[in-house]
Amino acid sequence: MAETNPQKVFAPWEDPTAxxxxxxxxxxxKFGTFTAIDNLNxxxxxxxxxxxxxxxxxxxxxxxxxxxxxxxxxEGAIWLDGQNVAPIPPNKRPVNMxxxxxxxxxxxSVWENIAFGLKRSxxxxxxxxxxVQEMLRLTRLEQFAKRKPHQISGGQRQRVALxxxxxxxxxxxxxxxxxxxxxxxxxxxxxxxxxxxxxxTGTTFVIVTHDQEEAMTVxxxxxxxxxxxxxxxxxxxxxxxxxxSVYVADFIGEVNIFEGAARRISDxxxxxxxxxxxxxxRAVTSEALAPAQKVFFxxxxxxxxxxxxxxxxxxxxxxxxxxxxxxxxNISTYRVRLETGQMVxxxxxxxxxxxxxxxxxxxxxxxxxxxxxxxxxxx
Amino acid sequence: MNRKLSWFNVTxxxxxxxxxxxxxxxxIFYSFNASKLVTxxxxxxxxxxxALFHDQQFLDAAWVTLRVGVMSSTLATVLGTMxxxxxxxxxxxxxxxxxxxxxxxxxxxxxxxxGLSLLLLFIAIGIDRGIFTIVLAxxxxxxxxxxxxxxxxxxxFDRSLEEAAxxxxxxxFDAFRSVTLPIIFPAVISGWLLAFTLSLDDLVxxxxxxxxxxxxxxxxxxxxxRLGVNPxxxxxxxxxxxxxxxxxxxxxxxxxxxxxxxxxxxxxxxSQ
Amino acid sequence: MNFRRFxxxxxxxxxxxxxxxxxxxxxxxxxxxxxxxxxPPYTPVLDPAAGWAGLKEFFSGLDFENFTFLxxxxxxxxxxxxxxxxATISTLLTLMVxxxxxxxxxxxxxxxxxxxxxxxxxxxxxxxxxxVYSWVGIIGNExxxxxxxxxxxxxxxxxxxxxxxTAVYLGIVYTYLPFMILPIYSALEKMDTSxxxxxxxxxxxxxxxxxxxxxxxSRPGVVAGCFLVFIPALGEFxxxxxxxxxxxxxxxxxxxxxxxSNRDWPVASAxxxxxxxxxxxxxxxxxxNQQKQEEAGR
Numbered sequence: 001m002a003e004t005n006p007q008k009v010f011a012p013w014e015d016p017t018a019x020x021x022x023x024x025x026x027x028x029x030k031f032g033t034f035t036a037i038d039n040l041n042x043x044x045x046x047x048x049x050x051x052x053x054x055x056x057x058x059x060x061x062x063x064x065x066x067x068x069x070x071x072x073x074x075e076g077a078i079w080l081d082g083q084n085v086a087p088i089p090p091n092k093r094p095v096n097m098x099x100x101x102x103x104x105x106x107x108x109s110v111w112e113n114i115a116f117g118l119k120r121s122x123x124x125x126x127x128x129x130x131x132v133q134e135m136l137r138l139t140r141l142e143q144f145a146k147r148k149p150h151q152i153s154g155g156q157r158q159r160v161a162l163x164x165x166x167x168x169x170x171x172x173x174x175x176x177x178x179x180x181x182x183x184x185x186x187x188x189x190x191x192x193x194x195x196x197x198x199x200x201t202g203t204t205f206v207i208v209t210h211d212q213e214e215a216m217t218v219x220x221x222x223x224x225x226x227x228x229x230x231x232x233x234x235x236x237x238x239x240x241x242x243x244x245s246v247y248v249a250d251f252i253g254e255v256n257i258f259e260g261a262a263r264r265i266s267d268x269x270x271x272x273x274x275x276x277x278x279x280x281x282r283a284v285t286s287e288a289l290a291p292a293q294k295v296f297f298x299x300x301x302x303x304x305x306x307x308x309x310x311x312x313x314x315x316x317x318x319x320x321x322x323x324x325x326x327x328x329x330n331i332s333t334y335r336v337r338l339e340t341g342q343m344v345x346x347x348x349x350x351x352x353x354x355x356x357x358x359x360x361x362x363x364x365x366x367x368x369x370x371x372x373x374x375x376x377x378x379x
Numbered sequence: 380m381n382r383k384l385s386w387f388n389v390t391x392x393x394x395x396x397x398x399x400x401x402x403x404x405x406x407i408f409y410s411f412n413a414s415k416l417v418t419x420x421x422x423x424x425x426x427x428x429x430a431l432f433h434d435q436q437f438l439d440a441a442w443v444t445l446r447v448g449v450m451s452s453t454l455a456t457v458l459g460t461m462x463x464x465x466x467x468x469x470x471x472x473x474x475x476x477x478x479x480x481x482x483x484x485x486x487x488x489x490x491x492x493x494g495l496s497l498l499l500l501f502i503a504i505g506i507d508r509g510i511f512t513i514v515l516a517x518x519x520x521x522x523x524x525x526x527x528x529x530x531x532x533x534x535x536f537d538r539s540l541e542e543a544a545x546x547x548x549x550x551x552f553d554a555f556r557s558v559t560l561p562i563i564f565p566a567v568i569s570g571w572l573l574a575f576t577l578s579l580d581d582l583v584x585x586x587x588x589x590x591x592x593x594x595x596x597x598x599x600x601x602x603x604x605r606l607g608v609n610p611x612x613x614x615x616x617x618x619x620x621x622x623x624x625x626x627x628x629x630x631x632x633x634x635x636x637x638x639x640x641x642x643x644x645x646x647x648x649x650s651q
Numbered sequence: 652m653n654f655r656r657f658x659x660x661x662x663x664x665x666x667x668x669x670x671x672x673x674x675x676x677x678x679x680x681x682x683x684x685x686x687x688x689x690x691p692p693y694t695p696v697l698d699p700a701a702g703w704a705g706l707k708e709f710f711s712g713l714d715f716e717n718f719t720f721l722x723x724x725x726x727x728x729x730x731x732x733x734x735x736x737x738a739t740i741s742t743l744l745t746l747m748v749x750x751x752x753x754x755x756x757x758x759x760x761x762x763x764x765x766x767x768x769x770x771x772x773x774x775x776x777x778x779x780x781x782x783v784y785s786w787v788g789i790i791g792n793e794x795x796x797x798x799x800x801x802x803x804x805x806x807x808x809x810x811x812x813x814x815x816x817t818a819v820y821l822g823i824v825y826t827y828l829p830f831m832i833l834p835i836y837s838a839l840e841k842m843d844t845s846x847x848x849x850x851x852x853x854x855x856x857x858x859x860x861x862x863x864x865x866x867x868x869s870r871p872g873v874v875a876g877c878f879l880v881f882i883p884a885l886g887e888f889x890x891x892x893x894x895x896x897x898x899x900x901x902x903x904x905x906x907x908x909x910x911x912s913n914r915d916w917p918v919a920s921a922x923x924x925x926x927x928x929x930x931x932x933x934x935x936x937x938x939x940n941q942q943k944q945e946e947a948g949r
Contacts, residue, residue, distance in 0.1 A: 070542055090545045101545035107561045116557075117547030152643045164547070388755035392767070395752035399828060405795060409788065417788045418798045462663040472660060478710050481667040483938050487878065488657035489886020489930070491903045494921050495910065496674030499920070501676050519670040522663065552655060571764045583888055586911075597780050604893065608788045614782040623776045631769045 010220060011235075012045040014022040019082075020045040021171065021204055022067065029228075031060055036062045038228040039076070047173075049198050049205045051215035053251075054225035061206045063225075064174050067206065068097045073375035081171060091120075096273040100162040104149040110160050111136075111145040117168045135163040138197065156185050162194075166201060175207040181213060191217050210229045211251045218239065224248045242301075245379045249298040254333075256304070256344045262289050262376065272297055275340040280366060282315040285376040299374030301347035303366050306334055306359060315371040320344065322363045334359060336367060403620055410613035417608055425595025427614040434611065437599060444579055444596040447510060451517035452574035464555070466526065467533040485523040493520060494587030501588070508590035515563055517578040524577060525570035532566035534561075560628040641642065675927070683713035689935035717921035726905065731929065733900040737816060737891075738884040741823035745880050746873065748824055749831035754865075756832070757839035764840075771836075775829040782826050783893055790818055790894070814896025822890035823880070831876040838872025839865070871944050878937040886926060899906065902926055931940075 012018040019218050020043035029037040037260075044050050052060035066078060069090030078085050087091060098118070103191060105113050118128045136142045139159040144152050149160070157177065165173055179187045183331045195218050198205050209215050215222045216236040223233040224247075232244045243249035246257055246279045260274030271280040272295060285295055310317050320336040323343070327350075334346045346367050352358070359365060384392070410428070413419030430435060458647070460484055469475070485493060497516045498508075506512055536559065544554035582597040589595060603609045678916065721727040724809040756767045774782065788797045790812040798810040812818050850860040888903035895901065904920065 044598055068542075090542075091548050091550060095546075097543070099539045100538065102538050103537070103539040105540060105543075105558055105562075116544075118550035119554070147648075148644075150641055150648065152648045154649070156648075168547070180564075348595060377490045384755060384758055387751075388758050391751035391755040392759075395748065395755075396770055398748070398825070399770075402789060402825070403774070403777070403782070405784045405789060406781070411765075416793075417791075417795055458663045458666055461659055465660050465663065467657075467926065468849055469660060473666070478660075478667070481671050483941065484934060485671065487882040487930075487934055487937055489883055489888075489903055489926065490887050491888050491906045492678075492927060493674075494920060495906065495923050498676045499669070499677045499681055499916075500674040512675065515670060519666070522666070526663075559831070568779075576776055580780060582780055582906075597778075600780055601889070604784050604787060607791070607899055612784065613788075616778075616784065619778055619781060623778075624773060627769060627773045627776060631765065635765060
């Protein structure tokens with residue numbers, strides 16, 4: 001997540017007096033007997049780059065289409081800038097959408113595509129030309145203005161779609177998996193471009209994606225969805241470091257889960273019995289827990305240190321054997337089978353060069369982490 | 380995979396197309412025969428063409444047929460496109476099954492039945508039979524063909540284009556006019572041509588629906604050939620076959636060219 | 652439902668209702684009427700101005716006399732059966748001729764396909780009447796075929812093809828061939844060729860692969876093609892009229908002659924009603940097949 005100004009952190013969701021731009025109020029959407037969205041409540045604030053993240057079928061696209069006006073809620077209400085959008089058809093909403101397939105009009109040139117929405121607004125004719133030029137400049141498409149969509153490349157088409165959707169300066173821009181068709185390098189470049197444009201224009205963006213890396217890169221806040229419900233809504237850091245459930249922890253990046261019974265030993269510390277005959281894990285949590293409650297301890301691979309000898313400096317140590325190594329150039333991921341049989345992933349940077357590497361397959365190693373390295377989850 | 384055809388396939392194609400084309404080729408051949416008889420070749424002659432162009436009845440009938448064709452196919456295209464849009468985008472509405480049935484049934488209904496029923500309708504309402512009634516009749520069955528052609532195109536049409544148009548501020552009608560129609564236009568033209576051909580070619584329904592002063596070309600042709608081979612008809616057939624051949628070849632070449640050019644442009648763009 | 656949507660639906664709907672559905676009701680009504688030397692040549696005629704009394708009189712004038720007449724005279728049921736027989740045989744013949752052509756087209760290299768399509772479509776766009784007529788000069792007793800065969804000594808007497816059912820078969824197969832080829836070709840073209848390759852890879856001979864894989868997968872196309880030939884062929888008029896002669900009894904011709912030559916509109920209407928009743932089931936089956944294909948394609 002890019003922060004342009006480290007002093008002023010953009011976080012209107014923490015301000016209790018802030019008025020949201022979008023509010024979903026107990027929204028349910030059913031298609032026949034299938035419930036796509038289940039009693040959903042959500043607030044999205046002006047200026048956010050909000051990501052809806054989840055697997056296929058979780059309802060994220062349905063949510064977006066309700067904002068655009070192509071679906072109507074079965075129950076509940078959606079408020080946009082203080083107005084109930086239910087009676088407003090898609091062509092009258094101050095919302096524009098960038099389609100997954102770009103949906104560029106093949107019979108119109110790039111210029112005409114961008115001007116299309118403007119011609120149907122009340123912008124005076126002479127200003128339309130200027131505005132289109134501005135959009136062409138913003139997306140660096142000036143020299144392609146006269147071309148038709150089939151005469152430009154995939155990346156350029158994507159920029160036309162973006163320019164077209166921003167031309168009317170909407171209050172809200174919806175992006176439906178916009179980067180799916182691009183190759184990895186182009187995708188990364190475009191992600192930063194999108195963030196730039198969003199900040200420059202000050203538009204509120206809502207992006208739908210199944211790519212968690214993408215969501216983490218561009219978004220100010222991420223909503224993880226599953227089966228029509230919001231599981232967690234937080235900043236990328238919040239989602240990653242403090243997931244509220246195993247589902248979220250597992251969805252983003254890699255995670256190791258230890259299941260066990262928790263026992264509180266002090267105000268902030270608990271002990272977790274995860275395996276018979278093994279020393280309990282120690283973790284910091286202030287959550288109220290019932291005695292011997294079943295919990296899931298989640299710790300990310302990069303928080304785990306791999307060493308030949310037990311380090312004894314960290315609260316948690318477990319022994320295991322390296323079963324697999326994934327060498328990724330800058331980092332290596334070690335898959336270690338513990339004595340309990342559980343597989344744990346640990347990740348370390350390759351601080352030393354390959355020939356001088358410490359660990360190899362079949363090595364007996366110790367994995368260790370601190371008591372604040374992970375999160376105790378109750379579901 | 381071996382794309383060369385087996386001898387069986389080559390034979391099928393050769394025999395098949397020979398079967399399809401030989402009779403027409405023979406017809407063309409004999410239109411230039413100075414003799415009336417099929418069995419005697421009396422030398423190359425264009426006398427039958429001359430006779431044809433001097434036959435006032437034929438020319439009148441051709442003119443009627445042309446006018447009926449243009450009017451009915453244009454009307455049929457409008458109605459058929461509307462029907463196609465309703466079928467594909469209309470969703471559910473009361474009477475949809477009946478509507479769908481009425482659109483598909485004429486495609487397979489024997490013409491004697493449609494012709495008879497329409498004539499009885501005209502008489503019951505009290506309309507005098509003439510060019511107007513033929514146009515009504517042709518429009519009715521042609522619109523079903525147009526609707527099949529256009530709805531088939533509409534079904535493959537990318538709906539997100541219509542949604543994008545709505546999203547950018549179009550009303551439903553505006554979206555149709557500015558986005559859908561320009562893109563499906565080739566299918567609409569196809570439909571028009573199909574309706575036109577069907578109208579030009581129709582004998583049975585026109586026989587029921589026409590009046591004394593509104594003889595169409597097919598009716599005239601039919602009464603001429605009931606008695607056997609007619610050399611003027613050979614000439615007329617050759618002319619009609621030539622026009623169709625020219626038309627089909629031209630459209631083939633145009634569309635092949637357009638596709639090729641589009642593909643080249645796409646490739647050029649992708650390699651940028 | 653807003654006004655725009657309403658008028659969009661109702662305009663074509665009303666048109667078809669008035670010019671397609673209502674006429675059928677009228678045919679039914681006239682099938683129940685009697686002939687009259689009058690204009691129009693049937694009675695009773697519904698007089699809207701006569702009110703309820705007129706309506707009662709109208710309904711009392713209707714009877715099934717014409718339908719019983721159809722069963723009494725040999726001509727009609729012979730014509731119906733004749734039509735069924737000819738339509739069935741012609742459909743099968745067209746299938747046997749059309750399938751290999753469609754198959755060969757689907758096997759052809761990509762660059763040939765547009766040309767082959769064009770070659771099939773061209774007869775389709777050419778006048779039906781002319782194509783039927785083109786056989787008149789060929790199969791007659793003094794026609795080209797007999798002329799060539801006699802001259803080459805292969806036969807000593809001219810073959811009687813014209814004015815026999817054989818000529819009708821020939822005519823139907825010839826004119827309806829594109830209607831059979833196009834749906835079958837379309838189905839074969841969509842088929843994934845790797846399926847036959849997989850079958851051969853698993854041990855089938857080429858013939859077996861065709862029989863077990865290709866043929867079943869082309870079934871929707873075959874069914875569509877057969878309906879597109881069978882149903883119109885049943886009521887065909889032009890082909891039996893020009894090529895079939897008085898021997899060949901087809902119901903379309905009977906209807907025409909009943910109407911134009913005998914001027915017996917009620918009987919012609921009754922013939923039409925019975926023909927329609929026979930066709931209802933195939934038509935419904937055809938529509939079901941089309942709908943299934945549409946849904947599969949979506």
